[in-house]
Amino acid sequence: MIVADGTESLDGREPGAAATQVLKGCGRKLERRTHLERWDPKLERRNYVERWGRKLERRAHLERWDPKLERRTHLERGGWKRARGSTTYRAAFCAAAGTMGRWAIFLIAAAGAAALAGCAANQKPVAAPSTAPVNLLTASKQQLVASYNEQAQAIRSISATISMKLTAGTAYSGVIQQYHEIKGFILAERPASIRVIGQAPVVGTNIFDMVSDGQTFSMYIPSKSKFLEGAANLQRQSAKPIENLRPQNLTEAIFWNPIAQNAPILFEAGDEAEARYYILTVAGSEPQGSASDKGGDSWQIAEKIWFDRTDLSVARLQIYNSTGGVQSDVRYAQWDTFGAVRFARQIEITRPEEDYQLRITIQKLTANEPIPAERFVLKQPPGTQLVRVDAETAAPKPEPKN
Numbered sequence: 001m002i003v004a005d006g007t008e009s010l011d012g013r014e015p016g017a018a019a020t021q022v023l024k025g026c027g028r029k030l031e032r033r034t035h036l037e038r039w040d041p042k043l044e045r046r047n048y049v050e051r052w053g054r055k056l057e058r059r060a061h062l063e064r065w066d067p068k069l070e071r072r073t074h075l076e077r078g079g080w081k082r083a084r085g086s087t088t089y090r091a092a093f094c095a096a097a098g099t100m101g102r103w104a105i106f107l108i109a110a111a112g113a114a115a116l117a118g119c120a121a122n123q124k125p126v127a128a129p130s131t132a133p134v135n136l137l138t139a140s141k142q143q144l145v146a147s148y149n150e151q152a153q154a155i156r157s158i159s160a161t162i163s164m165k166l167t168a169g170t171a172y173s174g175v176i177q178q179y180h181e182i183k184g185f186i187l188a189e190r191p192a193s194i195r196v197i198g199q200a201p202v203v204g205t206n207i208f209d210m211v212s213d214g215q216t217f218s219m220y221i222p223s224k225s226k227f228l229e230g231a232a233n234l235q236r237q238s239a240k241p242i243e244n245l246r247p248q249n250l251t252e253a254i255f256w257n258p259i260a261q262n263a264p265i266l267f268e269a270g271d272e273a274e275a276r277y278y279i280l281t282v283a284g285s286e287p288q289g290s291a292s293d294k295g296g297d298s299w300q301i302a303e304k305i306w307f308d309r310t311d312l313s314v315a316r317l318q319i320y321n322s323t324g325g326v327q328s329d330v331r332y333a334q335w336d337t338f339g340a341v342r343f344a345r346q347i348e349i350t351r352p353e354e355d356y357q358l359r360i361t362i363q364k365l366t367a368n369e370p371i372p373a374e375r376f377v378l379k380q381p382p383g384t385q386l387v388r389v390d391a392e393t394a395a396p397k398p399e400p401k402n
Contacts, residue, residue: 136276136309141267144280144307145259148314152256154341157189157371161364164198166245167357182207186360188254192232193376194247211378212247218378219245227380230389245358252319253330253349264299270306277315278307286322300324311335314344326352338365 139147165181183201188194192214198207210219212232219228232248259265259282266281284302301324306316313335321327328351332344347360380386 134310137312138309139278139307139312141265141280144267144278144305144312145265147307147312148256148280148305149258151314151342152258155190155255155343156368158186158254158343159366159369159371160186160362162186163361163363165359167359168355186250186254187371187375188251189371189376190255192248192251192255193371194251194254195376195378196245196247196250208245209378210245210247211376212251213376214248214251217247218380220378220381220384225384226387227384228387228389234389245356246354249328249349249351249354249358250360252328253317253347256317263302269309275315276309278309278312280305280307313342336362338367341367343367 162184163181164184181201182198183204184196184198186194186196192212195209195211197209199205200207206220206222208219208221210217212218215232217228217230217232220226221228232246234246259280264283266283268279268281270277270279281304282302283299286298286300300322301320303320304316304318305314306318307313308315314332316332317328317330318326319328319330328349330350331348332346333348334345335342336345343362343365345362347362349358349360351357
């Protein structure tokens, strides 16, 4: 080949192309030499170990490969792919149900049936009980009557240090007044003698002092300089809630009347929000000459006695009047042993007709010790106003608010 300057190349190529080929070959040699100079044996060994580890991992995977598991996984993936390609949720459920167990199919079918039927349910969270459920005790009617009569006859007198809290009014009257908790004392002796003294919490001065022998009652209110007297069985509402207190209301809660042997008794089990009870409904004959007395045998509810089934203690005593209404509703709690007798540490008396509630908490109690008779005598202090409750004009009850 003849070049531009008249020379001829030896291999038939242009001299410029040959020089370029030589330079490329020299560059590759230099690159390989440079690679060998920067070769790191530690790095090479780490890469080798990593490649060998991956080979071992693949081999272990192949050794523990389960064809049944692989087939089930494949079917599930295929089922969900078909479900995703469908246009409705019902088709998705059907596609997935084909690869699940019997229980999963049953649950999905039940949920799908409820959804297709148009049933809608709202889930409401329920708080777990704070305490574990307790075993309920069982007793017969005869056993409960015997237990009640034994407790009724066990208390002959009490001398107690107490705290009291009075709540006057109800939702029906439209006004509820809660008075501060006060300290006090109770002296009581069968059959119906009682004295109650209420004192201010800090200074200890008397707020009221009332006494009753079961026939009449007297009450002294130092802050008003009033001395009230009246019949113990008088039931009328005063404008001042503290004047609605009657000592015999407390004697009914402290001294129970034993159940007569031939009294008609109904026996039932009852439930409330957080407890279960046995209930004895004691019937009594109506007074002669009453509107419903027709000369024959007529009965009415005298009282209801509630027994807590956790320990068969008396939890509630409802006393009814001649008109069939609740005259006194007494609740008992925190039964404790005082010497040789048991008595409730907390008593809550509700009087619907007098429109007040009185909660009594026993702090210290001595039972069945003799009490001198003069302790149940209350004389009118000089300079106080005497108020005959029997002769007072009955104060009208507040009308309920709408």
